[in-house]
Each structure stands twice: as structure tokens, then as C-alpha cells.
Amino acid sequence: MDDYLDSNRSMWDEYAEHHVESSFYDVAGFKSGRNILYKTELEEIGSEVPGKSLLHLQCHFGLDTLSWAQMGASPVIGVDFSPQAVAAARRLSQETGIPATFVQSDIAGLTEHLTGEFDVVYTSYGVLCWLPDLAPWGKTIGHFLKPGGFFYIVEFHPFSYVFNNDEGISSLEIKYPYFHNPEPLRFDTGGSYAAPDATIQTKNSYEWVHSLGDIVNTLISAGLRIEWLHEFPFSVCSLLPCMEEFEPRYYRLTEHGQSIPLMFSIKASKP
Ligand SMILES: C[S@@+](CC[C@H](N)C(=O)[O-])C[C@H]1O[C@@H](n2cnc3c(N)ncnc32)[C@H](O)[C@@H]1O
Known part of the structure; x- marks a missing residue:
């Protein structure tokens, strides 16, 4: 498992x-005032975050974390297991003067690196497939959430991961399982969603599938109450064959209408 991680x-x-x-990611645009957050999370929880303490899980290099701080969340803490991402996040906080603390830690081991409780625990877009097991993730959320606080996730829908997205594929065909398997799926690495032409040294990445039922039940087992679960027939990434940008930064299928879910969001509170 350690090798995979x-x-x-x-x-x-x-x-x-x-x-x-x-x-x-347009860091220059962010530095000159562009809000990087998507309208989905802004409409769903944007008005509830100002004035609240916020813990951002799998924060990458901190752009969303700093955006929530800029909108008035305080204090704000971002966590990621990548030392380079955390170093970049700290640099960005310093350069912009937006206060935030960044902690380098695996989500499963966060209680060894951080203390405290937060009004909001937040995570978004492209996070769950990197976690081998959701139970420690749920425990981390339950541990760091204040009673009366809420957890929010907006994420790619696990059903959208079943389709073949190899280069050259032009229609939807099922390639991957929907249900969890402890053995990860192994992928050859290459360019990323944000840097498609990048060449990197790491040869393989490993991903795990977590069904929507597993995600919801993990939060319930962690002691949270599901307030709502939304499913969306559009995405913030062009993850599949035959997708088009229908408004800035939002993509939908060009075929099959709006017949399958591509993203979901959940708000869950700690009683
Ligand atoms: C797709 S990125 C999140 C992107 C984020 N929504 C954004 O756009 O900034 C996934 C992040 O999860 C982090 N990550 C993956 N596995 C992790 C783990 N087990 N513990 C902590 N962070 C992890 C990676 O380092 C990466 O920064």
C-alpha cells in the first residue's frame, strides 16, 4: 500500500x-483578483463560509484554500500529502498576503499532525480516487468537525469513472468497475488535466473506486447527518469522450443529453 501512495x-x-x-490554474489571474472557485460550491455553501474556521482536505497547492480565506473564512488550514504542493501553497500565501496555514499529511494520518476543530471541513474535485479506504477519511472528517459544523464535498461522480477515456475513443463505453476493489487500478502517467503536455518521471499512478453508496455510508458511519446529496449532469472537467464546454469552465456530453451524472455534492452536518 505504501508503494502505491x-x-x-x-x-x-x-x-x-x-x-x-x-x-x-491561472495563478496570475488569481493574484490579480480572479476567484478560482466554481459557481457550484459558491452557490451551495458560499454564503455560509465567511467568518467560519475551515479545514480543506487535499488542497493541492492551495488556490481554493486561499480563495475561501479571501472570502472571509478564518482561520483556514489546507492539508495535502505532497511536499511540493504544500511548499507552493505556503509561497502563494506569502506572496498574496492571504493568511492560511498548510500542513503536509496523508488524510488518514492527519490527527498526528494537526489539532483543533473546525466549523467547515471542505474537499473538492478529484480527491476520493486517491484514497485506498474511505473509513479513515470519514474518521478524519468526524474528528476535525465541530459539533454543529458541516462537511461539504463537490466531486466527480463515481459513475462517470466507469467509462473508457483513452485517447482516440469517441463514444461512451464501459471499461472500469463501479464498485470498490481494495486492489487499485494502475495507470501509466503522462500529462495531467491542467498540464496535458507535461512529461514526468513517475511511471504509474494508482486509483481506487468508491461508489456513491460507499461515500454516503462512510459519512453516516463517521457520525454525520446527510443534509442533502446533489447529482449534476455536467462537470468542471472534460473527463470523457464527446464533451463540450457549454459555459465557461463547465462541460457536458454532446450525446445522450443530460442522462448520466458527472458530478455530485454532499452537505453533511455533525450533530
Ligand atoms: C486533483 S488534486 C485536488 C485538486 C483541487 N480540487 C484543486 O483543483 O486544487 C488531488 C490532491 O490530492 C492530494 N492527495 C492525494 N492523495 C492524498 C492523500 N492520501 N492524503 C493527502 N493528500 C492526498 C494530491 O497531492 C493532490 O494535491
Whole structure:
């Protein structure tokens, strides 16, 4: 298991360096005032975050974390297991003067590196497939959430991961399982969603599938109450064959109408 996570960490270290320079993340735009958060999370929880303490899990190099701080969350802490991502996040906080603390830790071991309780625990887009087991993730959320606080996730829908997205594929065909297997799926690495032309040294990455039922039941087992679960027929990434950008930064299928879920969000509170 450690080998799988080490390989993923080394890939994310390399990606972090490319992503800081990428037009996808547009750090220059962020520095000149562009809000990087998507309208989905802004509409769903944007008005509830100002004035609250916020813990951001798998924060990458901290752009979303700093955006929530800029919107008035305080204090704000971002966590990621990639040392390069955390170093870049700390640099960005210093350069912009936006206060935030960044902690380098695996999500499963966070209680060894951080103390305290938060009003909001937040995580988004492309996070769960890197976790071998959701139970420690749920325990981490339950541990760091204040009674009365809420957890929010907006994430790619696990059903959207069943389809073949190899280069050259032009229609939807099932390739991957929907249900969890403790053995990860192994992928050859290459360019990323934000740096498609990047070449990196890490050879493989490892991903795990977590069904929507597993995600919901993990949060319930962690003592949280599900407030709502939303499913969306569009995505913030062009993850599949035949997708088109239908409004800035949002993609939908060009075929099959709006017939399958591509993202979901959950708000869950700690009683
Ligand atoms: C796709 S990125 C998240 C992107 C984020 N929504 C953004 O756009 O900035 C996934 C992040 O998860 C982190 N990560 C992966 N596995 C992790 C783990 N087990 N513990 C902590 N962080 C992890 C990676 O280092 C990476 O920064």
C-alpha cells in the first residue's frame, strides 16, 4: 500500500510544479483578483463560509484554500500529502498576503499532525480516487468537525469513472468497475488535466473506486447527518469522450443529453 501512495505522492509533487505555471490554474489571474472557485460550491455553501474556521482536505497547492480565506473564512488550514504542493501553497500565501496555514499529511494520518476543530471541513474535485479506504477519511472528517459544523464535498461522480477515456475513443463505453476493489487500478502517467503536455518521471499512478453508496455510508458511519446529496449532469472537467464546454469552465456530453451524472455534492452536518 505504501508503494502505491508513494508513487501517487511523487506524481503529485511533479504535477504541483507544472500546475502552478499552468493556464488552467491561472495563478496570475488569481493574484490579480480572479476567484478560482466554481459557481457550484459558491452557490451551495458560499454564503455560509465567511467568518467560519475551515479545514480543506487535499488542497493541492492551495488556490481554493486561499480563495475561501479571501472570502472571509478564518482561520483556514489546507492539508495535502505532497511536499511540493504544500511548499507552493505556503509561497502563494506569502506572496498574496492571504493568511492560511498548510500542513503536509496523508488524510488518514492527519490527527498526528494537526489539532483543533473546525466549523467547515471542505474537499473538492478529484480527491476520493486517491484514497485506498474511505473509513479513515470519514474518521478524519468526524474528528476535525465541530459539533454543529458541516462537511461539504463537490466531486466527480463515481459513475462517470466507469467509462473508457483513452485517447482516440469517441463514444461512451464501459471499461472500469463501479464498485470498490481494495486492489487499485494502475495507470501509466503522462500529462495531467491542467498540464496535458507535461512529461514526468513517475511511471504509474494508482486509483481506487468508491461508489456513491460507499461515500454516503462512510459519512453516516463517521457520525454525520446527510443534509442533502446533489447529482449534476455536467462537470468542471472534460473527463470523457464527446464533451463540450457549454459555459465557461463547465462541460457536458454532446450525446445522450443530460442522462448520466458527472458530478455530485454532499452537505453533511455533525450533530
Ligand atoms: C486533483 S488534486 C485536488 C485538486 C483541487 N480540487 C484543486 O483543483 O486544487 C488531488 C490532491 O490530492 C492530494 N492527495 C492525494 N492523495 C492524498 C492523500 N492520501 N492524503 C493527502 N493528500 C492526498 C494530491 O497531492 C493532490 O494535491
